[in-house]
Amino acid sequence: MIYKLILLIILSLINWAGFAQNRINKSYTLQECISIALENNLNLQSTKLSASSAKVDYQQSKANLLPSINGDFNLGVNDGRSIDPFTNNYINQELTFSNMGLSLDLTIFNGFRLLNSAKQNRLNKKASEMEIEAAQQDLILNVTLAYLQVLNAKDLLALAKARLETTNAQVEIQEDFYENESGNPADYADILGQVASDETSVLVSETSLNNAKLSLLQLLNLEENVVIDPKTLILDFEKYNLSADEVFVEAVQNLAIFKAQAIRIDAAEKGVSVAKSQFTPAISIFGGLNTNYSSAAELFTSNGTNFVETGDFVTIDGQDLPIITEETAFSSGDISYTDQLDNNLNTVVGIAVNVPIFNGFRAKNNVALEKIKVKESVLELERTHLEIRNAIAQVHFDMEAVYKRHHSLEKQVKAYEESYRINDIRFKNGVSNFLNYITSKNNLDNAKVNLANAKYEYLLRVKVLDYYRGTNL
Numbered sequence: 001m002i003y004k005l006i007l008l009i010i011l012s013l014i015n016w017a018g019f020a021q022n023r024i025n026k027s028y029t030l031q032e033c034i035s036i037a038l039e040n041n042l043n044l045q046s047t048k049l050s051a052s053s054a055k056v057d058y059q060q061s062k063a064n065l066l067p068s069i070n071g072d073f074n075l076g077v078n079d080g081r082s083i084d085p086f087t088n089n090y091i092n093q094e095l096t097f098s099n100m101g102l103s104l105d106l107t108i109f110n111g112f113r114l115l116n117s118a119k120q121n122r123l124n125k126k127a128s129e130m131e132i133e134a135a136q137q138d139l140i141l142n143v144t145l146a147y148l149q150v151l152n153a154k155d156l157l158a159l160a161k162a163r164l165e166t167t168n169a170q171v172e173i174q175e176d177f178y179e180n181e182s183g184n185p186a187d188y189a190d191i192l193g194q195v196a197s198d199e200t201s202v203l204v205s206e207t208s209l210n211n212a213k214l215s216l217l218q219l220l221n222l223e224e225n226v227v228i229d230p231k232t233l234i235l236d237f238e239k240y241n242l243s244a245d246e247v248f249v250e251a252v253q254n255l256a257i258f259k260a261q262a263i264r265i266d267a268a269e270k271g272v273s274v275a276k277s278q279f280t281p282a283i284s285i286f287g288g289l290n291t292n293y294s295s296a297a298e299l300f301t302s303n304g305t306n307f308v309e310t311g312d313f314v315t316i317d318g319q320d321l322p323i324i325t326e327e328t329a330f331s332s333g334d335i336s337y338t339d340q341l342d343n344n345l346n347t348v349v350g351i352a353v354n355v356p357i358f359n360g361f362r363a364k365n366n367v368a369l370e371k372i373k374v375k376e377s378v379l380e381l382e383r384t385h386l387e388i389r390n391a392i393a394q395v396h397f398d399m400e401a402v403y404k405r406h407h408s409l410e411k412q413v414k415a416y417e418e419s420y421r422i423n424d425i426r427f428k429n430g431v432s433n434f435l436n437y438i439t440s441k442n443n444l445d446n447a448k449v450n451l452a453n454a455k456y457e458y459l460l461r462v463k464v465l466d467y468y469r470g471t472n473l
Helices: 002-024 030-040 042-063 113-179 185-220 244-254 256-279 337-343 362-428 434-469
Strands: 068-078 081-083 090-092 095-109 282-294 298-316 319-334 346-354
Touching (some): 113 185, 113 256, 244 434, 256 362
Antiparallel strands (some): 282 346
16 A cells, blocks of 8 residues: 555656646747736736726716716614604604605706816726737837847857867867877866856856846746747848838837827816816706604594683682683504605705806916826827937937948858868867967857847847837737
8 A cells, every 4th residue: 555655656746747847848939928928917917907997987987977866864763852853842752763865966067077077088098098009019029029138148058058069179189188298288278278268158148048038037927937939930130121210100100109198188188178167157956855754753633622621710790710611632643654754755956056256266277287287298299209219210220230240240250260260270280379279269259159149139129120110029
Protein backbone atom coordinates (compact mmCIF):
# COMPACT_ATOMS: atom_id res chain seq x y z
CA MET A 1 0.00 0.00 0.00
CA ILE A 2 2.79 2.39 0.90
CA TYR A 3 4.51 1.71 -2.42
CA LYS A 4 1.32 2.57 -4.33
CA LEU A 5 1.03 5.83 -2.39
CA ILE A 6 4.64 6.75 -3.14
CA LEU A 7 4.13 5.91 -6.82
CA LEU A 8 0.99 8.07 -6.92
CA ILE A 9 2.85 11.01 -5.36
CA ILE A 10 5.71 10.66 -7.86
CA LEU A 11 3.32 10.59 -10.81
CA SER A 12 1.50 13.65 -9.47
CA LEU A 13 4.77 15.53 -9.09
CA ILE A 14 5.77 14.59 -12.64
CA ASN A 15 2.44 15.82 -14.02
CA TRP A 16 2.68 19.03 -12.00
CA ALA A 17 6.24 19.61 -13.19
CA GLY A 18 5.16 19.04 -16.78
CA PHE A 19 2.27 21.46 -16.38
CA ALA A 20 4.55 24.05 -14.79
CA GLN A 21 7.09 23.59 -17.56
CA ASN A 22 4.42 24.09 -20.21
CA ARG A 23 3.16 27.16 -18.36
CA ILE A 24 6.63 28.65 -18.02
CA ASN A 25 7.64 27.88 -21.60
CA LYS A 26 4.41 28.96 -23.24
CA SER A 27 5.23 30.80 -26.43
CA TYR A 28 3.33 33.95 -27.35
CA THR A 29 2.98 35.62 -30.72
CA LEU A 30 2.68 39.39 -30.94
CA GLN A 31 -1.04 39.16 -31.65
CA GLU A 32 -1.53 36.92 -28.60
CA CYS A 33 0.34 39.41 -26.44
CA ILE A 34 -1.85 42.23 -27.72
CA SER A 35 -5.02 40.21 -27.01
CA ILE A 36 -3.86 39.40 -23.48
CA ALA A 37 -2.97 43.04 -22.81
CA LEU A 38 -6.37 44.26 -24.03
CA GLU A 39 -7.97 41.82 -21.60
CA ASN A 40 -5.69 42.21 -18.56
CA ASN A 41 -4.03 45.63 -18.61
CA LEU A 42 -4.94 47.53 -15.45
CA ASN A 43 -4.70 51.02 -16.96
CA LEU A 44 -7.09 50.04 -19.73
CA GLN A 45 -9.50 48.56 -17.19
CA SER A 46 -9.41 51.83 -15.26
CA THR A 47 -10.25 53.75 -18.44
CA LYS A 48 -13.20 51.42 -19.05
CA LEU A 49 -14.48 52.04 -15.53
CA SER A 50 -14.37 55.79 -16.13
CA ALA A 51 -16.38 55.27 -19.30
CA SER A 52 -18.90 53.19 -17.34
CA SER A 53 -19.32 56.05 -14.87
CA ALA A 54 -19.94 58.45 -17.77
CA LYS A 55 -22.59 56.06 -19.10
CA VAL A 56 -24.36 55.99 -15.73
CA ASP A 57 -24.25 59.81 -15.55
CA TYR A 58 -25.88 59.97 -18.97
CA GLN A 59 -28.61 57.51 -17.98
CA GLN A 60 -29.31 59.52 -14.83
CA SER A 61 -29.49 62.81 -16.74
CA LYS A 62 -32.15 61.27 -19.02
CA ALA A 63 -34.05 59.97 -16.00
CA ASN A 64 -34.05 63.49 -14.52
CA LEU A 65 -36.50 64.49 -17.28
CA LEU A 66 -39.09 62.13 -15.77
CA PRO A 67 -41.43 63.16 -12.93
CA SER A 68 -40.42 62.52 -9.37
CA ILE A 69 -42.89 60.35 -7.45
CA ASN A 70 -42.37 59.56 -3.77
CA GLY A 71 -44.40 57.82 -1.12
CA ASP A 72 -44.06 57.99 2.65
CA PHE A 73 -45.47 56.06 5.57
CA ASN A 74 -44.96 56.20 9.32
CA LEU A 75 -46.40 54.45 12.36
CA GLY A 76 -45.61 55.36 15.95
CA VAL A 77 -46.74 55.50 19.57
CA ASN A 78 -46.75 58.67 21.66
CA ASP A 79 -47.17 58.67 25.47
CA GLY A 80 -47.92 61.86 27.41
CA ARG A 81 -49.21 65.24 26.41
CA SER A 82 -49.67 65.57 22.68
CA ILE A 83 -52.03 66.85 20.01
CA ASP A 84 -54.62 64.49 18.68
CA PRO A 85 -54.11 64.55 14.90
CA PHE A 86 -57.81 63.74 14.49
CA THR A 87 -59.29 66.60 16.59
CA ASN A 88 -56.21 68.83 17.01
CA ASN A 89 -57.00 68.93 20.76
CA TYR A 90 -54.44 68.46 23.51
CA ILE A 91 -54.63 65.01 25.07
CA ASN A 92 -52.65 63.29 27.77
CA GLN A 93 -52.76 59.60 26.97
CA GLU A 94 -51.00 56.94 24.94
CA LEU A 95 -51.60 57.65 21.28
CA THR A 96 -50.94 55.46 18.25
CA PHE A 97 -50.61 57.50 15.09
CA SER A 98 -49.92 56.86 11.42
CA ASN A 99 -49.50 59.00 8.29
CA MET A 100 -49.40 58.08 4.63
CA GLY A 101 -48.67 60.21 1.60
CA LEU A 102 -47.88 60.17 -2.10
CA SER A 103 -46.28 63.16 -3.85
CA LEU A 104 -45.45 64.02 -7.44
CA ASP A 105 -43.19 66.73 -8.83
CA LEU A 106 -42.55 67.43 -12.52
CA THR A 107 -40.39 70.16 -13.99
CA ILE A 108 -42.09 71.80 -16.96
CA PHE A 109 -39.45 74.37 -17.87
CA ASN A 110 -36.13 75.44 -16.37
CA GLY A 111 -34.31 77.04 -19.26
CA PHE A 112 -33.66 73.62 -20.89
CA ARG A 113 -31.21 72.85 -18.08
CA LEU A 114 -32.18 69.19 -17.82
CA LEU A 115 -32.26 68.72 -21.58
CA ASN A 116 -28.85 70.33 -22.10
CA SER A 117 -27.41 68.38 -19.17
CA ALA A 118 -28.55 65.16 -20.82
CA LYS A 119 -26.95 66.25 -24.12
CA GLN A 120 -23.72 67.17 -22.32
CA ASN A 121 -23.55 63.82 -20.55
CA ARG A 122 -24.25 62.03 -23.83
CA LEU A 123 -21.25 63.78 -25.36
CA ASN A 124 -19.14 62.95 -22.30
CA LYS A 125 -20.15 59.31 -22.64
CA LYS A 126 -19.21 59.32 -26.32
CA ALA A 127 -15.88 60.99 -25.52
CA SER A 128 -15.20 58.36 -22.85
CA GLU A 129 -15.83 55.61 -25.39
CA MET A 130 -13.36 57.26 -27.76
CA GLU A 131 -10.85 57.50 -24.91
CA ILE A 132 -11.16 53.74 -24.45
CA GLU A 133 -10.27 53.34 -28.12
CA ALA A 134 -7.36 55.77 -27.66
CA ALA A 135 -6.14 53.81 -24.64
CA GLN A 136 -6.36 50.59 -26.65
CA GLN A 137 -4.33 52.15 -29.45
CA ASP A 138 -1.69 53.29 -26.96
CA LEU A 139 -1.60 49.86 -25.35
CA ILE A 140 -1.21 48.07 -28.69
CA LEU A 141 1.69 50.36 -29.56
CA ASN A 142 3.38 49.85 -26.19
CA VAL A 143 2.99 46.06 -26.38
CA THR A 144 4.39 46.04 -29.92
CA LEU A 145 7.39 48.15 -28.91
CA ALA A 146 7.99 46.02 -25.81
CA TYR A 147 7.75 42.88 -27.94
CA LEU A 148 10.34 44.24 -30.37
CA GLN A 149 12.56 45.20 -27.45
CA VAL A 150 12.49 41.58 -26.31
CA LEU A 151 13.41 40.43 -29.82
CA ASN A 152 16.25 42.95 -29.93
CA ALA A 153 17.51 41.78 -26.54
CA LYS A 154 17.36 38.15 -27.70
CA ASP A 155 19.42 38.94 -30.78
CA LEU A 156 21.99 40.83 -28.74
CA LEU A 157 22.21 37.92 -26.30
CA ALA A 158 22.74 35.52 -29.21
CA LEU A 159 25.54 37.75 -30.52
CA ALA A 160 27.15 37.89 -27.08
CA LYS A 161 27.03 34.10 -26.74
CA ALA A 162 28.47 33.67 -30.25
CA ARG A 163 31.29 36.05 -29.34
CA LEU A 164 32.02 34.05 -26.19
CA GLU A 165 31.96 30.79 -28.14
CA THR A 166 34.46 32.16 -30.66
CA THR A 167 36.71 33.39 -27.90
CA ASN A 168 36.56 30.02 -26.11
CA ALA A 169 37.61 28.30 -29.34
CA GLN A 170 40.58 30.64 -29.55
CA VAL A 171 41.46 29.84 -25.93
CA GLU A 172 41.96 26.18 -26.83
CA ILE A 173 44.40 27.14 -29.59
CA GLN A 174 46.34 29.56 -27.41
CA GLU A 175 46.42 27.02 -24.60
CA ASP A 176 48.26 24.56 -26.89
CA PHE A 177 50.76 27.29 -27.81
CA TYR A 178 51.20 28.15 -24.16
CA GLU A 179 51.74 24.54 -23.05
CA ASN A 180 54.20 23.92 -25.92
CA GLU A 181 56.01 27.17 -25.03
CA SER A 182 55.54 28.52 -28.52
CA GLY A 183 54.27 31.95 -29.50
CA ASN A 184 53.86 34.87 -27.12
CA PRO A 185 52.89 33.71 -23.57
CA ALA A 186 51.12 37.03 -23.01
CA ASP A 187 48.66 36.17 -25.76
CA TYR A 188 47.27 33.32 -23.66
CA ALA A 189 46.72 35.62 -20.69
CA ASP A 190 45.11 38.24 -22.93
CA ILE A 191 42.70 35.74 -24.44
CA LEU A 192 41.68 34.60 -20.94
CA GLY A 193 40.95 38.22 -20.09
CA GLN A 194 38.86 38.50 -23.25
CA VAL A 195 36.86 35.44 -22.15
CA ALA A 196 36.02 37.20 -18.89
CA SER A 197 34.99 40.30 -20.84
CA ASP A 198 32.78 38.26 -23.17
CA GLU A 199 31.19 36.43 -20.22
CA THR A 200 30.36 39.81 -18.72
CA SER A 201 28.75 40.85 -22.00
CA VAL A 202 26.59 37.72 -21.89
CA LEU A 203 25.46 38.53 -18.35
CA VAL A 204 24.65 42.12 -19.33
CA SER A 205 22.67 40.88 -22.34
CA GLU A 206 20.76 38.38 -20.18
CA THR A 207 19.88 41.19 -17.78
CA SER A 208 18.68 43.37 -20.65
CA LEU A 209 16.56 40.51 -21.96
CA ASN A 210 15.07 39.90 -18.53
CA ASN A 211 14.23 43.60 -18.11
CA ALA A 212 12.62 43.69 -21.55
CA LYS A 213 10.48 40.66 -20.66
CA LEU A 214 9.47 42.25 -17.35
CA SER A 215 8.33 45.38 -19.19
CA LEU A 216 6.24 43.23 -21.52
CA LEU A 217 4.81 41.23 -18.59
CA GLN A 218 3.75 44.42 -16.84
CA LEU A 219 1.76 45.49 -19.89
CA LEU A 220 0.19 42.02 -20.13
CA ASN A 221 -0.43 41.85 -16.36
CA LEU A 222 0.97 38.31 -16.27
CA GLU A 223 3.07 36.64 -13.61
CA GLU A 224 4.46 33.79 -15.69
CA ASN A 225 7.54 33.95 -17.86
CA VAL A 226 7.04 34.94 -21.50
CA VAL A 227 8.66 33.11 -24.40
CA ILE A 228 7.94 35.06 -27.55
CA ASP A 229 7.35 33.50 -30.93
CA PRO A 230 8.68 35.80 -33.66
CA LYS A 231 7.89 33.38 -36.49
CA THR A 232 4.57 35.04 -37.26
CA LEU A 233 6.01 38.54 -37.00
CA ILE A 234 6.91 40.04 -40.35
CA LEU A 235 9.76 42.53 -39.99
CA ASP A 236 10.13 44.09 -43.40
CA PHE A 237 13.15 46.35 -43.59
CA GLU A 238 11.95 48.61 -46.37
CA LYS A 239 12.29 52.32 -46.84
CA TYR A 240 9.34 54.28 -45.41
CA ASN A 241 7.68 56.19 -48.26
CA LEU A 242 5.38 58.60 -46.39
CA SER A 243 6.51 62.03 -45.28
CA ALA A 244 5.99 63.37 -41.76
CA ASP A 245 3.22 65.71 -42.97
CA GLU A 246 1.38 62.84 -44.66
CA VAL A 247 1.57 60.79 -41.46
CA PHE A 248 0.22 63.71 -39.43
CA VAL A 249 -2.75 64.18 -41.79
CA GLU A 250 -3.71 60.52 -41.32
CA ALA A 251 -3.17 60.82 -37.57
CA VAL A 252 -5.69 63.67 -37.29
CA GLN A 253 -8.23 61.60 -39.20
CA ASN A 254 -7.71 58.26 -37.46
CA LEU A 255 -6.39 58.73 -33.91
CA ALA A 256 -9.13 58.37 -31.31
CA ILE A 257 -7.52 60.95 -29.02
CA PHE A 258 -8.31 63.76 -31.50
CA LYS A 259 -11.92 62.61 -31.81
CA ALA A 260 -12.30 62.34 -28.04
CA GLN A 261 -10.96 65.84 -27.42
CA ALA A 262 -13.17 67.33 -30.16
CA ILE A 263 -16.20 65.78 -28.46
CA ARG A 264 -15.01 67.17 -25.12
CA ILE A 265 -15.16 70.65 -26.67
CA ASP A 266 -18.79 70.09 -27.70
CA ALA A 267 -19.60 68.83 -24.20
CA ALA A 268 -18.01 71.91 -22.64
CA GLU A 269 -20.10 74.15 -24.88
CA LYS A 270 -23.23 72.36 -23.65
CA GLY A 271 -22.01 73.11 -20.14
CA VAL A 272 -22.25 76.82 -20.98
CA SER A 273 -25.89 76.32 -22.00
CA VAL A 274 -26.58 74.51 -18.74
CA ALA A 275 -25.06 77.36 -16.74
CA LYS A 276 -27.06 79.99 -18.65
CA SER A 277 -30.31 78.27 -17.64
CA GLN A 278 -29.75 79.60 -14.11
CA PHE A 279 -30.92 83.01 -15.39
CA THR A 280 -34.36 81.69 -16.43
CA PRO A 281 -37.41 80.92 -14.24
CA ALA A 282 -38.16 77.33 -13.31
CA ILE A 283 -41.74 76.11 -13.64
CA SER A 284 -42.97 72.85 -12.16
CA ILE A 285 -46.23 71.19 -11.21
CA PHE A 286 -46.79 69.25 -8.04
CA GLY A 287 -49.44 67.05 -6.54
CA GLY A 288 -50.01 65.10 -3.37
CA LEU A 289 -52.26 62.51 -1.78
CA ASN A 290 -52.27 62.29 2.05
CA THR A 291 -54.17 60.63 4.90
CA ASN A 292 -53.67 59.81 8.58
CA TYR A 293 -54.77 57.64 11.51
CA SER A 294 -55.15 58.29 15.29
CA SER A 295 -56.02 55.80 17.99
CA ALA A 296 -57.72 58.64 19.91
CA ALA A 297 -60.31 59.14 17.19
CA GLU A 298 -63.82 58.02 18.24
CA LEU A 299 -67.18 57.63 16.51
CA PHE A 300 -70.25 58.78 18.52
CA THR A 301 -73.66 57.17 17.83
CA SER A 302 -77.05 58.45 19.11
CA ASN A 303 -78.91 55.93 21.33
CA GLY A 304 -81.90 57.99 22.61
CA THR A 305 -82.54 61.02 24.82
CA ASN A 306 -82.32 61.79 28.55
CA PHE A 307 -83.72 64.56 30.78
CA VAL A 308 -81.10 66.21 32.87
CA GLU A 309 -80.99 69.22 35.15
CA THR A 310 -79.18 72.19 33.73
CA GLY A 311 -78.23 73.59 37.16
CA ASP A 312 -80.46 76.62 36.73
CA PHE A 313 -83.84 77.12 38.37
CA VAL A 314 -86.94 79.31 38.25
CA THR A 315 -89.01 80.61 41.18
CA ILE A 316 -92.69 80.06 41.03
CA ASP A 317 -94.95 81.07 43.94
CA GLY A 318 -91.87 81.47 46.07
CA GLN A 319 -90.64 77.97 45.26
CA ASP A 320 -87.38 77.29 43.33
CA LEU A 321 -87.88 74.73 40.64
CA PRO A 322 -84.94 73.18 38.65
CA ILE A 323 -84.80 73.59 34.93
CA ILE A 324 -84.71 70.28 33.11
CA THR A 325 -83.62 69.86 29.50
CA GLU A 326 -83.67 66.99 27.09
CA GLU A 327 -80.37 66.00 25.55
CA THR A 328 -79.32 63.29 23.14
CA ALA A 329 -77.32 60.41 24.55
CA PHE A 330 -74.33 59.12 22.52
CA SER A 331 -72.26 55.99 22.71
CA SER A 332 -68.59 56.11 21.56
CA GLY A 333 -66.67 53.54 19.52
CA ASP A 334 -63.26 53.17 17.84
CA ILE A 335 -62.88 54.00 14.17
CA SER A 336 -61.03 51.31 12.24
CA TYR A 337 -57.62 51.95 10.65
CA THR A 338 -58.86 51.56 7.08
CA ASP A 339 -61.93 53.74 7.69
CA GLN A 340 -59.76 56.55 9.06
CA LEU A 341 -57.40 56.35 6.08
CA ASP A 342 -60.42 56.59 3.80
CA ASN A 343 -62.18 59.36 5.77
CA ASN A 344 -59.07 61.53 6.20
CA LEU A 345 -57.96 61.34 2.58
CA ASN A 346 -57.00 64.70 1.03
CA THR A 347 -55.37 65.78 -2.22
CA VAL A 348 -53.32 68.76 -3.34
CA VAL A 349 -52.28 69.94 -6.80
CA GLY A 350 -50.57 73.10 -7.93
CA ILE A 351 -47.96 74.86 -10.01
CA ALA A 352 -44.71 76.38 -8.70
CA VAL A 353 -42.64 79.11 -10.31
CA ASN A 354 -39.13 79.96 -9.11
CA VAL A 355 -37.85 83.24 -10.51
CA PRO A 356 -34.14 84.00 -9.98
CA ILE A 357 -33.74 87.64 -8.93
CA PHE A 358 -30.36 87.85 -7.25
CA ASN A 359 -28.05 85.03 -6.17
CA GLY A 360 -24.76 86.77 -5.48
CA PHE A 361 -23.75 86.67 -9.18
CA ARG A 362 -23.49 82.89 -8.86
CA ALA A 363 -25.17 82.27 -12.22
CA LYS A 364 -22.99 84.82 -13.98
CA ASN A 365 -19.79 83.38 -12.53
CA ASN A 366 -20.84 79.82 -13.37
CA VAL A 367 -21.32 80.82 -16.99
CA ALA A 368 -17.86 82.43 -16.98
CA LEU A 369 -16.32 79.27 -15.53
CA GLU A 370 -17.98 77.07 -18.16
CA LYS A 371 -16.69 79.34 -20.92
CA ILE A 372 -13.19 78.96 -19.48
CA LYS A 373 -13.62 75.18 -19.64
CA VAL A 374 -14.47 75.50 -23.34
CA LYS A 375 -11.27 77.46 -23.96
CA GLU A 376 -9.28 74.91 -21.95
CA SER A 377 -10.73 72.09 -24.08
CA VAL A 378 -9.80 73.94 -27.27
CA LEU A 379 -6.28 74.57 -25.98
CA GLU A 380 -5.93 70.91 -25.02
CA LEU A 381 -6.84 69.86 -28.56
CA GLU A 382 -4.41 72.37 -30.04
CA ARG A 383 -1.69 71.21 -27.64
CA THR A 384 -2.29 67.60 -28.68
CA HIS A 385 -2.04 68.59 -32.34
CA LEU A 386 1.25 70.36 -31.70
CA GLU A 387 2.73 67.57 -29.56
CA ILE A 388 1.82 64.82 -32.02
CA ARG A 389 3.00 66.86 -35.02
CA ASN A 390 6.38 67.43 -33.33
CA ALA A 391 6.57 63.80 -32.21
CA ILE A 392 5.88 62.55 -35.74
CA ALA A 393 8.47 64.92 -37.17
CA GLN A 394 11.09 63.77 -34.64
CA VAL A 395 10.34 60.06 -35.09
CA HIS A 396 10.35 60.42 -38.87
CA PHE A 397 13.71 62.21 -38.83
CA ASP A 398 15.24 59.61 -36.51
CA MET A 399 13.81 56.82 -38.67
CA GLU A 400 15.44 58.19 -41.82
CA ALA A 401 18.74 58.71 -40.01
CA VAL A 402 18.81 55.18 -38.57
CA TYR A 403 17.85 53.76 -41.97
CA LYS A 404 20.93 55.36 -43.50
CA ARG A 405 23.03 54.27 -40.53
CA HIS A 406 21.83 50.70 -40.97
CA HIS A 407 23.07 50.58 -44.55
CA SER A 408 26.43 52.03 -43.48
CA LEU A 409 26.67 49.44 -40.70
CA GLU A 410 25.97 46.63 -43.16
CA LYS A 411 28.99 47.75 -45.17
CA GLN A 412 31.00 48.06 -41.97
CA VAL A 413 30.11 44.52 -40.86
CA LYS A 414 31.19 43.09 -44.22
CA ALA A 415 34.51 44.96 -44.04
CA TYR A 416 35.18 43.87 -40.46
CA GLU A 417 34.23 40.27 -41.28
CA GLU A 418 36.93 40.19 -43.92
CA SER A 419 39.41 41.89 -41.59
CA TYR A 420 38.64 39.41 -38.80
CA ARG A 421 38.92 36.44 -41.17
CA ILE A 422 42.38 37.52 -42.20
CA ASN A 423 43.60 38.34 -38.70
CA ASP A 424 42.13 35.13 -37.31
CA ILE A 425 44.14 33.07 -39.81
CA ARG A 426 47.30 35.08 -39.20
CA PHE A 427 46.91 34.86 -35.43
CA LYS A 428 46.29 31.10 -35.46
CA ASN A 429 49.46 30.65 -37.51
CA GLY A 430 51.51 32.91 -35.27
CA VAL A 431 52.06 35.53 -37.98
CA SER A 432 50.05 38.32 -36.25
CA ASN A 433 49.98 39.38 -32.61
CA PHE A 434 47.05 39.22 -30.21
CA LEU A 435 46.43 42.98 -30.30
CA ASN A 436 45.65 42.91 -34.02
CA TYR A 437 43.44 39.86 -33.56
CA ILE A 438 41.41 41.15 -30.64
CA THR A 439 41.04 44.59 -32.21
CA SER A 440 39.65 43.03 -35.37
CA LYS A 441 37.37 40.74 -33.37
CA ASN A 442 36.00 43.52 -31.18
CA ASN A 443 35.43 45.72 -34.21
CA LEU A 444 33.37 42.98 -35.84
CA ASP A 445 31.40 42.17 -32.68
CA ASN A 446 30.62 45.81 -31.99
CA ALA A 447 29.58 46.36 -35.61
CA LYS A 448 27.16 43.41 -35.40
CA VAL A 449 25.68 44.76 -32.17
CA ASN A 450 25.28 48.20 -33.70
CA LEU A 451 23.68 46.68 -36.79
CA ALA A 452 21.16 44.74 -34.69
CA ASN A 453 20.35 47.85 -32.66
CA ALA A 454 19.93 49.92 -35.81
CA LYS A 455 17.58 47.33 -37.27
CA TYR A 456 15.25 47.40 -34.28
CA GLU A 457 15.53 51.15 -33.85
CA TYR A 458 14.27 51.53 -37.40
CA LEU A 459 11.46 48.99 -36.93
CA LEU A 460 10.41 50.62 -33.66
CA ARG A 461 10.09 54.01 -35.32
CA VAL A 462 8.16 52.52 -38.23
CA LYS A 463 5.70 51.00 -35.76
CA VAL A 464 5.32 54.35 -34.00
CA LEU A 465 4.54 56.08 -37.30
CA ASP A 466 2.04 53.33 -38.18
CA TYR A 467 0.42 53.89 -34.80
CA TYR A 468 0.00 57.60 -35.52
CA ARG A 469 -1.55 56.72 -38.87
CA GLY A 470 -4.10 54.55 -37.07
CA THR A 471 -3.10 51.39 -38.93
CA ASN A 472 -3.07 47.92 -37.41
CA LEU A 473 0.34 47.17 -35.88
